[in-house]
Amino acid sequence: MKRITLAEREGWRDTAREVGFGFHEMYGEPYWTDDAAYAFTLQQIERDIEDPTQALHEMCLDLVADVIKSDETLARLSIPEAHRDLVRDSWMAGDRHIYGRFDFAYDGKSPAKLLEYNADTPTSIFESAFFQHNWLIDQIEAGQLPGDTDQFNYLQESLVEVFQRFPKDATFHFACWTESSEDKGTAAYLMDCAVQAGHRVQLIDIQRIGIDAQGRFTDTDDRTIDQCFKLYPWEDMLREPFAKHLKPGCFVEPAWKAVLSNKAFLPLLWDRHQGHPNILPAYFEDDPRAGDLDHVVLKPFFSREGDNVTIRRAGTIVEESDGSYGGTPRIVQAFAPLFQDGDKHAVLGSWVVGDRACGLGMREDSSLITRDLSRFVPHIIVD
């Protein structure tokens, strides 16, 4: 595994804007990286990333099946008491899901280590599925990469395929915070995939969702919302005024994903699969076994984009990030070193779409804690 550099594509920023990728820059800082790539061998991709992703996803589904039987465990996962039945019913009904992204630490030599599972609102699907694919084609055409260079990326066709499994009679609504150009761009891309699968789609701002006298969700045309993709997290929805109107089968990702989109499941996973090469030891902060670990990362259950993460070694804080999750319950996970090239630390985002591992997206940061200014870097397969 290595990081290579190459010439950026001429006019790539104009291309990005044309395809709705206005968020290739964030707050004036670069986000998309056009002139570098991570290179893997096919064996590294298949043996060390694709296969473990598939296996871990299956283990996570088994975990959900187990967890929903226990009210105590749902409580431990901070699922509000009033909505535990919703989470349970959503699983029992077999509510369909679309995607999730595993984050791994991997250096090309040792087994990839699972850092967390973004199973509810994973970001960077547009970059991973669409933009990095076209980057590859363009760079081959420009002679920057050999003609048979490959990439681990079946994402777009997998998304279209999974959307095909949803009923087509009702409009597929897409709800997001429309003021965020990143969220709106991502929603537009997923809507496009849904249309390719035969759906009628409609965008709605998450704040504009209404309810009628029967407690059914409504859109801005005063029509019921029967099926809605959301770029908005369950842990927030379950604590908001409309939570009492939630029923299984309406929102995607479904409510049962709340079990996985929550770092608290990592200690549960470790408990069930101790010694597994892809799983890091992890405990709840109040578990005495947490003291056995010397080099650790403390993460709040719901922290996003590296908020309030603390790295500690032999009792001393090595690195710490700020954010809005201070004072909330945390897990303790064994530290795993990230691939490093100079001052760049890389995290692998391994995608699962409809139960199939089907793509990789790389992010890098100058910090050990991957934050919102981390950059997206394309990857290639060479050997």
Next chain:
Amino acid sequence: MTDSNDELGAKRPVGAAAPAHGTVRRRKSSATRKSLALGTIAAAGLTVAACDDAPSDQVFKSIADCKSSGFSAFVCEKEFNEARARHAKTAPQFKTSDACEQKFGNNKCMVHSVSTTSGTTQGTSNFYTPLLTGFLVSQALHRVRTPYAYYSYRSNYPGYYSTPIYRDRGGRSVTSVRSGTGASAKTITRPVNVNTRTVARRGFGGRSYSSRGWGG
């Protein structure tokens, strides 16, 4: 719709089996070695200033209604004809007009005659379907102004089809979904995106917002 995990106890969400890989080197990316294209939705996302301005899917009673709403004449005619053809194939069917009218209202049904052959006897049999009260046109077709653009759109989105709409006795718009295959196939109707009255909004989206949104 049939679902692969219908039995109680089989709680696995629907998924796709992972492709097995062998020793032969295989391509790990999309089969087509050309650029991925985006359709009208993603492109439209750029130009729509506020989501409220986005035209929504519309139901029309006639081709004239459709045209006066700003869709091109060609699109309206094609969509109407396809919805009517689809109606003939997928409309809920009843053996008697009473059974049909009970669900869809008085004088809201039409008869279809089908010739039948049984041994050497020829005859006709009748069945009843609700009248087609409208057809639904996707907002994405608003930008399609020429026959070429229309056929391009349809070939880019092969899953899309024009939808016939019926109004049931309660005044709700319903459409037809075929469930199952072969001899046991049934047509079921469920009310979709029904018109209603919103009594409250802003029940979601009020939690602390990080400027980058709610990504993880």
